[in-house]
Amino acid sequence: MNTLRTGLLMAALMGLFLAAGYLLGRQQGMFIAFLLAAGMNLFAYWNADKMVLRMHGAREVDRRSAPEFYGLVEELAQRAGLPMPKVYIMENPQPNAFATGRNPENAAVAATTGLLRLLDRDEIAGVMAHELAHIRHRDTLVMTMTATIAGAISMLANFGLFFGGGRDRNNPLGPIGAILMIVVAPLAAMLVQMAISRTREYGADRGGAEISGQPLALASALGKISGAAHQIPNATAEANPATAHMFIINPLSGMRMDNLFSTHPDPGKRIAELQKLAGEMGATRRPGAGPWEAAPRHARGPWG
Numbered sequence: 236m237n238t239l240r241t242g243l244l245m246a247a248l249m250g251l252f253l254a255a256g257y258l259l260g261r262q263q264g265m266f267i268a269f270l271l272a273a274g275m276n277l278f279a280y281w282n283a284d285k286m287v288l289r290m291h292g293a294r295e296v297d298r299r300s301a302p303e304f305y306g307l308v309e310e311l312a313q314r315a316g317l318p319m320p321k322v323y324i325m326e327n328p329q330p331n332a333f334a335t336g337r338n339p340e341n342a343a344v345a346a347t348t349g350l351l352r353l354l355d356r357d358e359i360a361g362v363m364a365h366e367l368a369h370i371r372h373r374d375t376l377v378m379t380m381t382a383t384i385a386g387a388i389s390m391l392a393n394f395g396l397f398f399g400g401g402r403d404r405n406n407p408l409g410p411i412g413a414i415l416m417i418v419v420a421p422l423a424a425m426l427v428q429m430a431i432s433r434t435r436e437y438g439a440d441r442g443g444a445e446i447s448g449q450p451l452a453l454a455s456a457l458g459k460i461s462g463a464a465h466q467i468p469n470a471t472a473e474a475n476p477a478t479a480h481m482f483i484i485n486p487l488s489g490m491r492m493d494n495l496f497s498t499h500p501d502p503g504k505r506i507a508e509l510q511k512l513a514g515e516m517g518a519t520r521r522p523g524a525g526p527w528e529a530a531p532r533h534a535r536g537p538w539g
Contacts, residue, residue, distance in 0.1 A: 368442025
């Protein structure tokens with residue numbers, strides 16, 4: 236159902252994009268829109284993952300520099316039937332994580348030091364399984380494409396404003412078409428992009444719970460992360476809000492409500508769904524799950 240809904244939303248976004256091009260200049264405008272989208276998507280396909288990781292100061296780790304964390308991701312990737320992704324850690328006090336990459340063979344997962352300090356091992360496993368589910372579902376590519384198309388629509392709107400779409404005889408709706416393209420089209424594109432993002436989060440929650448086998452651990456992690464994320468600012472995310480949809484919990488401040496403008500579903504609703512899934516799976520939280528930092532730092536070395 237989520238896949239069908241995502242497909243319909245992406246079709247709507249592409250239709251909106253072509254409509255914006257038509258309003259800009261009929262068939263010629265649609266052709267310009269197509270070239271713009273093709274160029275931006277091609278660039279994003281090959282470079283988006285590297286750009287996002289660089290934006291957030293992510294540092295790649297391996298079995299030697301972060302044995303516990305790397306080993307945990309490796310174990311989860313094997314359970315998920317995925318190639319081993321690259322593993323990154325971000326020096327950031329806000330607990331959060333994301334996945335990126337154009338396909339499972341070229342994927343990466345990243346977690347903040349705040350997340351590794353706050354959660355216990357089972358909860359970290361749930362979070363990283365959630366990110367691996369995004370990779371398995373190819374959500375990372377879907378979200379890159381939708382963000383690129385939404386950005387292209389905004390660029391078309393700027394072109395219409397700059398070139399005065401309302402005075403162009405090729406504009407089929409005259410001033411009304413210009414207003415629709417400049418104001419309504421980017422707003423509508425943002426709403427569709429947010430809807431796609433929220434849809435994929437529910438699917439990744441379910442997939443992550445199935446990979447880790449502990450939906451209640453993921454539910455517990457979401458509760459802890461959402462509570463801390465609104466108290467601990469993420470300056471890097473605030474400076475790059477276009478990447479907010481990639482994180483497991485919205486890293487931006489002031490967007491707590493599950494409304495049209497939110498990149499994520501309400502954490503309470505996600506936790507409720509995971510609790511329902513736990514009942515279906517007959518899963519219970521393993522008692523006595525020790526904190527990730529229970530061992531001395533020199534013996535533990537999760538991130539080196």
